Amino acid sequence: MNDYFKQKVTEVNKDTEQLRAYNSTDSTVVIAGPGSGKTTVLTLKVMRLLEDVIAEPRGLACLTHSTEAAREFKTRLSKLGLRRRKNVFLGTVHSFCLAEILIPFAKLYPKYEIPDPIRIISEAEKKKLFASVNLHGGTTVTEMDKERTRNIRGISRVALDSYEVALLTAIIFEEALLKSGFIDFISMVKFSVELIQKESFVRKAIEAKFPWFVIDEYQDLGRPLHEIVLSLLDKSNIKIFAVGDADQSIYDFQGAAPDYLHELSQRDDIECIRLLNNYRSAQTIVNASEYVLDNQRGYVASGALRDYPAIMNFIECDSGMDEQYQKTVKLVRQFHSEEIPYHEIAILVGKNDEVKALKNEFDKHGIPVYLARQDFRTTESILWLQNCACWVEDKTKTSFDEIYLTWKSFLSHQQQVINSEDDDLLVRRKLLKVLVESKRYKSNLFEWLHYTFTELDIFRVFDGSGRYPDEIDNFKNLIRITKQTKPVLTLGFIIRLGVPDNQVVLSTRHSAKGLEFDVVIMLGMEKDSFPHFYDTTQRRIDEARRLCFVAVSRARKACILLRSKQLPNKSGRWFSKEPSPFWIILKEFHDANASSKYDQQFE
């Protein structure tokens, strides 16, 4: 146990519920509100299981919602002293299904007709295939995929309404997909669910490797993972340690729903622990977020900012979004002058094109911004490039072995078997040489990418890949950005990928999930913007309410809302706009609570 680990354990010891979760020996659900230290609990739990409970070569599976989250875990765990060890899986549900279920087992059970070899359909091909079954344009890929995700058979009793058109399209689409010999990210998980449900040997093998499953953000993962978990609980000795917060379930469009976490936590064989301490925000912010939720969860501000006189502000603009953008720039300047660094300020908007517009506004004023979502995705190979860049920058911090192993696995997916130690050495030497040489281009990312891509022939490695069908397009997006951005990006851009570098963070409300800032500025708080005009059902309205809860609870010290009294529609006609119901609720909360001194001073 290293010092950092010890220090973290000491922290956990001070919170009785965190400690309970850390020590639990049976399947556990941890309901973790915003700022409750769930990542600490999760990473420590993983360490404890690996050090005290599970003997090698058995390990555990730690499943996250996104590749970035997995990466974040990896970093944290290695800081806690996790060494390389067999059968420790850290990654997304999709990558787990692919690497640990489909690749080893699909070929053993041909009766499920899982394509062999496993090839993933590219986005473009999927779009084409979808168009061929969606002749009347009745639905969208997203809607259809949601139905495909939700409508799987299993143990769960959660019943959610279906959108009939999408569901019917889904059935035809799946047949067409099967016929094409490809899988997509949905069928990847669905096939895995089927193998786990029906093949006892698969469960045995999974249990042997992973006696524990540690799952983050359970509320975001949807029905397929839920069915896997229920199957494993019912039919194996695998134990589950799931962390989540139904109140933060905001991925309905992907098929997620708070109901699954709720169902899991109600099981008799599950110990349910609630973390109610909020170590992030001032009590006012905590209360405000709970007020939006319209549900008393009993969260208690317990961190250093517990008694901080939090700011809540409601700013009304006369007309148009531009005015909100301009006011936002002013606000940012003001906070910055009060010693709040840029990267502690987040601007949350409804849509991605609003992020673009905001960026222009900030660029105009010369304020550095960071986009929470880039035009390329942080995929495995992008993370590998990042590792390469880190190694080029500082050879002591990153392991070349690790970089090489990943490179070798990319090569092997293209059936380029490295046949002997000599070949192995050649490939290794080549990679080493290219990376060492590439240092020359570190001041210009575009040139660096150009050099490494050419020398390693990276496009060819991924060309026609059944495992990474969209990788080349993704690389091209990255390269395009590095080419277009002025002033030129350096290697630092890719090294610091995912971390704002004294930049104001611009994000959609969804993308802000899991992040935290001193100041959160929420734009577009008008009726019909948030919740959206189309959010008519109670479920959709509840989802929007949770999204607002997530947004408010990102803030530590201040939460500012902006709205416009008039906005144009798509065709340019202006309409007067009522405030968003959430604006009204938060305002009501704010007015009912005595405003702090600081607050008035700010006015």
Place this chain on the structure above:
Amino acid sequence: MNTQPYICKVNIENFRNFRCADFWLNEKQVIIGENAVGKSNLLYALQLILDPTLSDKDRMLDESDFWEGLDDPMTNGKQIIIELWFANFEENKYVLAQLTDAIVMLDKKETLKLTYKFYPYRKIGDTNEYSFIIFKGDDENHRFSYEDRKFLNIRVIKAIRDVESEMRNSRTSPLTQIIKQKYSISKDVLAEISHALEKKGADTLQIGQVEDLESRIQKLINQMVSHNQAQFSVSLKTMNIDATKLLYALRPLIDNRESGNTSLGINNLLYIALILLWIEDETIKTYLPKELYEELIEKDDSDLIKSCYSKSEEINGYTLNDDILTISEKRDELYDFMSETIPTANGVTILAIEEPEAHLHPIYQRLLYRHVMNRSNASVIITTHSTHISSVAPITSIVHLISKSNGTSVKTTARLELDDSDFSDLARYIDVNRGEIYLAKGVIFVEGVSEEYLIPSFAKIMGYELDRLGIVVCNVNSTNFEPYRQFAEALGLPYVIVTDGDYYYKIEEKIKFGDLASKDDVKSGYAGIDRSKKFSGIADIMEAHVASDYEEGITFDDLKIEDQIEFFKSRGIFIGKHTFEVDIFCKCGTATTTERQIICRVFDELTAGGPQQKQNFKDRMSNGEYNKCMALIESSYSQIGKGRFSQRLSSNVTRPMIPVYVEAAINKITELMRRRTN
């Protein structure tokens, strides 16, 4: 915790004696076969993949390791392939966790597959450069690593070994290995003991762990030799009282004598016992030091530990109660608890013992073998020449190596499917005959004692010394040839069956046996043919035979009796007309032949009956009433019996006496054997 993973199938290509050998195995195996047929090479093939003591250099083969029938194998780019499949691994979580990449389907069941491949990996000029890889499953990228081998390996006890010096050497002594790997003893305790030893000059050790090991060895040894009253007492003494070395200088004492001095190969037995202990699953500990006991008590909500272990004052710890391991429910509960609470990642070791007979008294060979086969959980492979061992081996555990011109062929009984009574018949036969069938090069299966006596004599007259040829006449004491037939097929043994025709005729649908065949009988048949039609697999061949050689619509039953008999002859089944003796009598001809006189003389010599009976016998022979002669031989009045008659006759046989079908059978088996060796 019941049985361990074992090798269920092997495929060897181009390796030493084996051109192409593909065979199934069981969890316990006995490899038999003549000298130089490749028994050790078969083990070495397994070692190439599984033996952790082999170096990479050892695993790198060369031209001399190719099957000798290949011309310039390396110039021609030939490969050596060894493939192993393992079954019964699903419940071993550590093996499964470590080796999931090795899973493939075999016969619709999940198995682990490991492959060794010695192959040309590149060409420089005209020369192939060779390399080897060992990989898991079907993907060559999944290499079988050093780490993997920790969890699945083989330990070979060589035929030529010097147990004494191995036991004395602390690096090779299994005793030291067990202490090192399976027990942890604190330095303080050792220092204390060392000090005490120095003072008192004693040489036995009062350490809980050592005493636990002592009692385990003693228990195991006595289990192995449990047939006799003599119980061995085992103690361990140290040859070095230095605290850092005393555990590594342990020497076993049997009945207070150094094991090297004991007779009958006891030290060999001890050595094998130690190896068995070494590879044993240690999840359930027989000894718990005090601290560990207390730690477990804390984690145990159900008083399981308290109910399984008792305090033992003198060794500062707790020992497992004797009965726990015999109560399966309790044992499983304890096993689960222990594997959850103090998980020790046990690997699985397959034990191979080469020719244990070389060092053991025959009595111990059988006892050791019974123990290893029936009581030990480990998967064991034994190579042997000793029928003391093979004769007590389970029927389905035989691996028979047969030398052939196109490489050694490997035949196994692992997949023999018989019902229980057939299995026990076979086992009894093999045990009673001390496994002679395993030494046989050919077998004549017969149904009774008369054939057993007479056929070797007939053969001798025909110019064949069955013993010298290695042909065994196997008396199955019934007409239930089926299990024997399948057994011989599985072993790859050439065989023929000699069976009575058992002629019968029908009167008003009632079957009547015992009379001689007569042209006057309207409805008649041969029970021998009826029985032979029921041999497994024969029906299809019969059908094919009729379909190819006869007109459409004709069934096998429509064929003439002679043709039917001819058909069975071509399948190695030789059917007489009546019973064996009657068929001999028929061959003896008219009253004046020497043969008839011999028969009558033998009867005269043996019968307890008076002159009248002797005359009756002669008369019946003259009248051709051979069946009645038989009745006289078997009658209580004569007190002869078939066995005695045949035994006496066997030293008086002449060529003309040999029934045609018997002669054909003898010719056939010698021909089959000639064909086999070519």
